Amino acid sequence: MSPQGRGDRLVRTYVVTGGRATPSRNTLDHITLISLSASCALLGPAPLNPEHRLILGLLAGSSQSVAELGAALRLPVSVMRILLADLLESGHTTTRQRITDTAEPDRQLLEDVLAGLQQL
DSSP states (O other): OBTTBSTTOSSOHHHHTTTOOSOSOOOOOTTOEEEEOTTGGGSOOOOOOHHHHHHHHHHTTSOEEHHHHHHHHTOOHHHHHHHHHHHHHHTSEEEEOOGGGSSSOOHHHHHHHHHHHHHO
């Protein structure tokens, strides 16, 4: 273990989240797509911590899932959900509807995928 704590992280995750253990909204899961809001550039400087700024920088290129952002920042998904809820409430980001929210999955598509996996 390094002298800085676990891994190369200088700040413990409870400090990153301000001591919070749960997000203010419980609607974000691993595959929820996050993108910058149209008004993000107009919001001006807000009291954002370094992790919030890193998230906004990662989203400048394209939308990403909660899990992708967590992997990029090397933070647990539970911490990412708290940080992203902050950015959603401040108007910096928005969420996109998940592809899996359809009423019924396409059976033929699932069978084709299964057949393809079995051929591997």
